[in-house]
Amino acid sequence: MTAVSIVADGTRARQASAQGQTTVVLQGAAGTLLGEGLRAVLPAGPADTLGARVAAFFAGADAGAVLAGALPFEPTQADYLVQPRATRRRRDAAPPGPPPALRWRLRHEPDAAGYAASVRRALDVMAAGAGRPEELSKIVLSRSLVAAADAPIDPLALLARLATDPAITGFLVPLPPRGGAPRVLVGATPELLVAKQGLRVLSHPLAGSARRHSEPAADRAAADGLLRSEKDRREHAIVADFILDTLAPHCRRLSAPQGMMPVGTRSMWHLGTRIEGELKDGSINAAGLAALLHPTPAICGLPRNMAARLIREIEPYARDFYAGAVGWCDAAGDGAWYVSIRCAEVAGHTARLYAGAGIVPGSDPWAEADETAAKYGALLQALGIEMQEQRP
Numbered sequence: 474m475t476a477v478s479i480v481a482d483g484t485r486a487r488q489a490s491a492q493g494q495t496t497v498v499l500q501g502a503a504g505t506l507l508g509e510g511l512r513a514v515l516p517a518g519p520a521d522t523l524g525a526r527v528a529a530f531f532a533g534a535d536a537g538a539v540l541a542g543a544l545p546f547e548p549t550q551a552d553y554l555v556q557p558r559a560t561r562r563r564r565d566a567a568p569p570g571p572p573p574a575l576r577w578r579l580r581h582e583p584d585a586a587g588y589a590a591s592v593r594r595a596l597d598v599m600a601a602g603a604g605r606p607e608e609l610s611k612i613v614l615s616r617s618l619v620a621a622a623d624a625p626i627d628p629l630a631l632l633a634r635l636a637t638d639p640a641i642t643g644f645l646v647p648l649p650p651r652g653g654a655p656r657v658l659v660g661a662t663p664e665l666l667v668a669k670q671g672l673r674v675l676s677h678p679l680a681g682s683a684r685r686h687s688e689p690a691a692d693r694a695a696a697d698g699l700l701r702s703e704k705d706r707r708e709h710a711i712v713a714d715f716i717l718d719t720l721a722p723h724c725r726r727l728s729a730p731q732g733m734m735p736v737g738t739r740s741m742w743h744l745g746t747r748i749e750g751e752l753k754d755g756s757i758n759a760a761g762l763a764a765l766l767h768p769t770p771a772i773c774g775l776p777r778n779m780a781a782r783l784i785r786e787i788e789p790y791a792r793d794f795y796a797g798a799v800g801w802c803d804a805a806g807d808g809a810w811y812v813s814i815r816c817a818e819v820a821g822h823t824a825r826l827y828a829g830a831g832i833v834p835g836s837d838p839w840a841e842a843d844e845t846a847a848k849y850g851a852l853l854q855a856l857g858i859e860m861q862e863q864r865p
C-alpha cells in the first residue's frame with residue numbers, strides 16, 4: 474500500500490494528486506473504497522446546504538465521480554468532502570503487522586474521575602428539569618485522550634490494524650489542516666448513520682453499551698444483561714425513534730423489522746436497530762440524508778439543541794470532526810455515511826482519541842466512565858498503547 478498523503482493545503486493536495494497516494498479509505502464488510510490523489514474539494518458549508526452543494530457538484534462532474542469526506546459534530550461548521558483523482562473498490566487486504574513499539578505520553582481530557590463529575594453535572598440538569606416541557610432526556614458526553622508518540626504515526630497502518638474487526642467500518646479521511654499542519658481522522662465505527670441505494674434507505678443506529686469479555690459465558694451474560702437493561706433500552710429507543718421520525722416524511726415505507734438486537738464489535742456490545750425504508754423519490758442524495766439526520770441522539774442528545782449547548786459547556790475541547798459523520802456519495806446520489814466514533818485525529822506524532830457515552834436519568838457516573846475507557850480499547854490496541862486508569 475502506498476504511504477498516506479495527508480491533504481493539507483494546496484501544495485499537499487497537488488503532491489497527492491501527482492503521486493496518486495491514498496487520500497481516503499472506507500473499509501467495511503461490503504468491501505473497500507480507496508480514493509487516490511485529489512481532484513477537487515467540495516466548497517465547504519454547513520450541514521443544511523450539504524445535499525444541494527453535493528447535487529450541484531455532480532451536475533458538473535463526470536458520471537464516475539465520487540465525493541468522500543467528513544461532517545463535523547456541529548452542523549453549523551464547515552464540512553470537508555473531497556473528490557479523489559481515482560477511486561478503486563478492493564475486497565482483499567494484506568493482514569497487518571503488529572503495532573510498532575513506540576513510546577507514548579498520555580494526557581486525559583478529562584480522566585475517569587473528571588468524566589464521572591461531568592456525568593453527575595448532566596444528571597443534575599436532568600433532575601432539575603424533570604417534568605418541564607423542555608426536559609433533557611438524554612445527553613452524550615465524551616472525553617478525549619491525547620497520545621503523543623516518539624515517532625510519527627502511520628495512519629494507514631493504524632487503519633489496517635483496526636479494520637481486522639469484521640463488525641466495523643474502518644475509515645481514514647483527510648481533515649482541513651489546523652494551523653497549517655496536515656491531519657486525518659482514522660477510526661473503526663460500528664454505526665451506520667444512513668445508506669442509500671436508489672430508493673432504498675438503511676440506517677443502523679446503536680446506543681446502549683457493555684464491555685465484551687474474553688470468557689464466553691461472561692461475554693454472553695454481558696449481552697443478555699444489556700438487552701434486559703431498562704436504562705440501556707430507554708437510551709437506545711431515543712435514537713431509534715429519532716431516526717424513524719426524521720426519515721418517515723421522506724419515505725413511502727419505513728420499518729425496523731427485527732427490533733432492538735445486540736450488536737457486537739470485538740471490544741463492545743451495543744443495542745442496535747436496523748431500520749429499512751423506501752424513499753418517496755430519489756431527489757435527496759445520501760449526503761443530504763446524512764445531513765438531515767445528523768447529529769442523532771447517539772452522539773448528541775434530546776432535545777438536540779439543549780444537549781448540544783450543555784456538551785459545549787461541559788466538554789473541555791471542541792469535538793471538531795469527532796461525533797460527526799464520514800462517508801461517500803456518488804453521481805447517482807447513492808452512498809453510505811457512518812457516525813464518526815471510535816476514532817482519533819492523527820497529525821504527525823500525535824493521536825487524539827475520543828470516546829463518549831449516552832447519559833439518561835438512572836445512569837451511573839462511574840459505569841459511564843468505564844464505558845468510555847472500554848470504547849478507547851480498539852484504538853489503544855491498534856496503536857500499541859497499554860493504559861490502566863486509576864479508579865478510587
Ligand SMILES: C=C(O[C@H]1C=CC=C(C(=O)O)[C@@H]1O)C(=O)O
Pocket residue numbers: 613615664679680681682743770771772814815827828829830831832848
Ligand atoms: C458516542 C459514542 O458511542 C455512541 C454509539 C454507540 C453507543 C453509545 C452508548 O452506548 O453510549 C453511544 O451513543 C462513542 O463511541 O464515542
